Amino acid sequence: MPETDTLIDWPEEGVARAPYAVFSDPAIYAAEMRRIFRGPVWHYLGLEAELPEPGCYRLIDVGDTPVIVLRTPDGGINALVNRCAHKGTMLLFEPFGRIERLMCIYHNWSYDLDGCLRSVPFARGINGKGGMPASFDMAENGLDRLRVESLGGVVFGTFSEETPPLEAYIGERLMPNYRRMTQRPFKVLGYYSQYLDSNWKLYFENATDPYHATILHAWATRLKLNRFTMEGAIEMSERGWHHLSWSKMATDRDGEVYETEAFRSGGGDFDEFGLHDPSVIEQWDEFGDGITTAIQTAFPNFVLQQIHNTIATRYLVPRGPAGSELVWTVLGYADDDDRQTGIRLKQGNLIGPSGYISLEDGMVGSLVQKGIEGDKDKASVMEMAGRSVESIVNSRASECGVRGFWTAYRELMGV
Amino acid sequence: MAGDVPAAVAALMTEYVHAIDDDRLEDWPGFFTDPCLYRIATRDNEERGLPASLVYCDSRAMLLDRVVSVRHANVFEPHRYRHMTSAIRILDRDGAEFRTRSNYLVTRTMRDGTMAVFSTGAYRDVIVVEDGTARFRERVVVCDHGMINNLIAIPI
Known part of the structure; x- marks a missing residue:
């Protein structure tokens, strides 16, 4: 059961706010290690x-x-x-x-x-x-x-006797994508990690937040690999703790909003952006459903990722209140042929610490960490699509995934 | 040891790191043949035979795409490198083609003045000399560390 002492007064807007203090307070960090990491989570x-x-x-x-x-x-x-x-x-x-x-x-x-x-x-x-x-x-x-x-070749563990069975924990709504990505045995292609000068939750907020993806990651947006104007959705687990964000790049409609609204990711200072060697994004529809990006998370710190044909797991290791390590395992499937492995290795340019699509993700957390240091009594604002943790279909213009993270967080922390 | 380091090979090694440290990234693809192989790998992955790279380019055009992305698409806190290279060994020579090993250390200096050792490891190169000019047919950067401080945007 959550401990009841008051670590922090949460803003009345609920999970549409995250008080800055949770990203740097040593007492809160110590409580997270007990209540979340030793708590009822996988x-x-x-x-x-x-x-x-x-x-x-x-x-x-x-x-x-x-x-x-x-x-x-x-x-x-x-x-x-x-x-x-x-x-x-x-x-x-x-x-x-x-x-x-x-x-x-x-x-x-x-x-x-x-x-x-x-x-x-x-x-x-x-x-x-x-x-x-x-x-x-x-x-x-x-x-x-x-x-x-x-489950599906992925091993999970928990310290708590209260944690529900793993499939129930992930939940019926999100199990289909989990099965989709784990139905064939994995083959490990390699490992690397990133040390981030930011609290672990800042990276996990990023991973549950598709809102930033087509704005911060200009490379993929300019190449029209991912735009909000494509068919996609954010699906939330039953309790709102976990999320799945997916999109289909072949379904873009009205994508020129990125250019007409003058987003940095729509062209900015450089209109001629294009690839001199497009082989880096050569890809195939390996799941037969046209989905080109699928990011699934499990509270508190796990990501299962498909970005085109890059398959990976990511997990976060908190390293004190203001640091974290993001560990990537780069995967293929055991029955991949040489051409498929070759495509995955070349698309490896899209992910990880040098990834065209991912290198900004760790960096923004450190910018937030520095930005909030002097005002512990203030809070971040997450009101895109309201204050609930409802799923959203035919749109990803919602911060429900991040609010879902904070829903689980508040429940386990008792704050 | 398969002989002394030819002047053209030594010049390539030197010009390469100066081009990066001087922020002349547009010159970087020109140090390679076309096609070529440039990879940033980790020592652990290499020793375990795991093929994933942090950066993988097999043409000059792909190298150019990295530069264009650093300049115009990717965003990150500005920083600069300083490379120290040493201990060039010629492992093997086949006509005008040299297989070499050398060590590197790179410091990274941020705009706020913070400086730290960013990466250290080995270059595993295949270098071809044509008309007195040496170029990399392969340059594999093997980082001693599997953990990267934040990100690698600029090539090593």
């Missing part, structure tokens, strides 16, 4: 494809907590807190690898792949002296475990 932990054999593991940070995700001998998946029960030492530090047991380097306490403590060096002392007392219970000194569920 966290992205990685992919089944990253754990092909028993003993294969990957590391991931869930909020402030380091976690080991591993394949068990019977083919299951465990998520264990990466911390020895003895002194709190991290057990593993290579990000990926394969192990038969978990042994702490500090005093060699050893655990099996279920996190059960199996041996403690010198437990019986030396020459009958010293050692652990008879009262020491190995069974009570195992590793902390997360609940784990895997």
Whole structure:
């Protein structure tokens, strides 16, 4: 249950406002780690494809907590807190690898792949002296475990017993796109991350906000890859916590508003914009539905992305009140042919820290972080399409996705 | 070691970093053959055989598109680089084609005066010399770090 102390007075406009203080207050950050990251939410932990054999593991940070995700001998998946029960030492530090047991380097306490403590060096002392007392219970000194569920090859974990089953958490309205993008086994094409000088929520606000996309990201707008005037929608999950934004680039109508209204992304100082080598946007309709952009989020920090033929997961690791790390896993599908892989790799220019379409996303968060520092008592304004978290069809001129994020946030934080 | 570094190769390495550091990005595609390969990759991905790049260009026109986008489409806080390069090794020579390795370090200075080491790693190059002029057939920038501070807009 949410704690009840008053961290902050939320503005009366509700989720159409976000008080600036939530982006920098250390006490609020500490509460987020408890109430959200240890709360009733599912966290992205990685992919089944990253754990092909028993003993294969990957590391991931869930909020402030380091976690080991591993394949068990019977083919299951465990998520264990990466911390020895003895002194709190991290057990593993290579990000990926394969192990038969978990042994702490500090005093060699050893655990099996279920996190059960199996041996403690010198437990019986030396020459009958010293050692652990008879009262020491190995069974009570195992590793902390997360609940784990895997869906469509994507592994999630939660610290809370109250978290609903994963499919119910994502919700019926958003499961169709989740299934659409996870129906074939994934193949990992690579990893990279971005350190952002901004609170984690500023990036996640950006990811749930299609309003900015065709205005800030001039590259794609000028090339008519994404415009608000295309067929599209923002679909909200039942409780409003998660969103899906999609569009079809072949359906643009009246797109010249970007030019006639003189948006920067419509031409600005440079009317001749075009590609000298259009092979970078060569693409195919891989899902057979004409959807060229689909951004799906799961509160608090997960993004499943299709931008043309770039498929990726993104998750955020909060790094203190004013920093965060955005981690990308660049994907294809296991049955891609060489031409399809080649197209995905070349379209890789569109995403990530150098992405034509994405390089501004981390940067704007740092501009907000600097902009709001001196006025903690003020708030941002999100009234596009009102103050509700209703879905919107045949338009994306709504900030319902961002308000949905704040709906979940307020509920879990009790603010 | 497959011999000394030819003057044309050394000149290419030097002119390349000065062009970027002096903000003459329009000159940048001219350092490459056409077609060519320019990639920014990470050491972890390369060592694990994972092919994804941060930047991937395989023609001079694609390099030019990067420059046009930096100048006219992408927006970001203005900044400049300073490249330090060293330890050029000729790994292999096949006629007028050289396979080389060298180290780089790039500092990034923002308009407010903040300066920090931005990237360090290795250039893995294939360089061809024609009529005394060297050009990159391939330049793969392998960053030692998989975490990028905010963004990479300007080429390394």
